[in-house]
Amino acid sequence: MRLIDGHLDLAMNGLDGRDLTAPLDDLRAADPVAGQTATVSFPELRAAGTRLCLGTLFAMPRTPESPGGYVDAAGARHQALAQLDQYRRWEDGGHLRLLRRAEEVRAHLAQDTGPLGVVLLMEGADPIRDETELPFWVEAGVRIIGPAWGATRYAGGTGAPGPLTGAGKALVEAMRDLGLTLDASHLDDAAFWDAAEIGGRMIATHANARALVPGNRHLSDEMARAVAQTGGVVGLVLLSPFLQAGWRLGDPRAPLETVAAHAAHYAGLIGWDRVALGTDLDGGFGQEKCPAGIERYADVPRLLSHLPAHARAGVAWANWARWLETCL
Numbered sequence: 001m002r003l004i005d006g007h008l009d010l011a012m013n014g015l016d017g018r019d020l021t022a023p024l025d026d027l028r029a030a031d032p033v034a035g036q037t038a039t040v041s042f043p044e045l046r047a048a049g050t051r052l053c054l055g056t057l058f059a060m061p062r063t064p065e066s067p068g069g070y071v072d073a074a075g076a077r078h079q080a081l082a083q084l085d086q087y088r089r090w091e092d093g094g095h096l097r098l099l100r101r102a103e104e105v106r107a108h109l110a111q112d113t114g115p116l117g118v119v120l121l122m123e124g125a126d127p128i129r130d131e132t133e134l135p136f137w138v139e140a141g142v143r144i145i146g147p148a149w150g151a152t153r154y155a156g157g158t159g160a161p162g163p164l165t166g167a168g169k170a171l172v173e174a175m176r177d178l179g180l181t182l183d184a185s186h187l188d189d190a191a192f193w194d195a196a197e198i199g200g201r202m203i204a205t206h207a208n209a210r211a212l213v214p215g216n217r218h219l220s221d222e223m224a225r226a227v228a229q230t231g232g233v234v235g236l237v238l239l240s241p242f243l244q245a246g247w248r249l250g251d252p253r254a255p256l257e258t259v260a261a262h263a264a265h266y267a268g269l270i271g272w273d274r275v276a277l278g279t280d281l282d283g284g285f286g287q288e289k290c291p292a293g294i295e296r297y298a299d300v301p302r303l304l305s306h307l308p309a310h311a312r313a314g315v316a317w318a319n320w321a322r323w324l325e326t327c328l
């Protein structure tokens with residue numbers, strides 16, 4: 001089986017001191033990140049059959065848990081530039097290949113060997129000081145931007161309700177005009193509907209179904225339909241509290257049937273050809289919060305056997321492939 005993953009925070013992990021070029025067992029033995037058992041490394045992605053992923057530029061804001069986070073646009077930009085440099089160093093080392101356009105994706109996916117393909121996705125737009133800087137990031141290879149994470153200067157986000165700000169409307173309009181795609185993951189409803197009204201392509205790289213897990217982190221049925229109406233795809237997140245309502249650390253990890261339930265719910269709304277993967281593994285959590293049966297990234301293909309046989313290849317590969325080859 002071949003996989004495309006719609007959401008991995010690779011550079012964040014690299015800059016946290018994880019050597020993603022190492023076999024996972026070696027990475028775990030030398031892991032500087034405490035309390036989160038790593039699941040992702042490049043050899044591990046290869047073992048799972050992953051040929052391409054959306055790789056994030058994610059700037060962490062200052063919070064009580066991350067006192068080193070940014071407090072202004074300059075600080076956010078600094079983090080994103082460091083992550084961009086990390087991806088370029090990996091590319092120089094032959095560990096991945098940055099893909100900027102649909103033609104490059106087509107050529108990459110036509111090959112069964114070679115390094116991981118990575119399409120850059122900015123998660124949280126605070127690193128962009130204003131919309132006039134978008135061409136810089138496009139030139140750097142960013143094709144997809146999620147305006148929010150928590151609230152940003154641009155939009156209300158997860159756990160921080162609010163609309164697009166004035167700057168957010170200007171950003172989303174400029175994204176539309178440049179042909180960039182908006183990642184609706186993390187957008188609060190008010191900001192989501194503001195963005196939908198502005199128009200342009202939308203996807204949700206990593207968002208489960210709110211009908212099964214309440215909260216503004218997840219897509220309402222109406223939001224999932226709106227994403228699909230722009231031709232977009234939604235990626236399933238492999239995080240127990242996002243799969244099972246009320247899940248807490250220490251509970252038995254969510255069974256893979258819960259992933260299948262989110263997938264089936266989406267399929268009922270927008271069809272199986274719009275449902276894909278956005279695992280977010282090692283995106284601020286480790287094996288401890290993965291679904292049961294996913295002990296490391298190479299286990300990800302196991303979830304496919306819980307899906308209807310006719311849907312497996314699309315969820316694993318073909319739905320992102322089609323979108324990337326036509327819309328990027």
Ligand SMILES: [Zn+2]
Binds near residue numbers: 123185206280
């Ligand atoms: Zn995220």
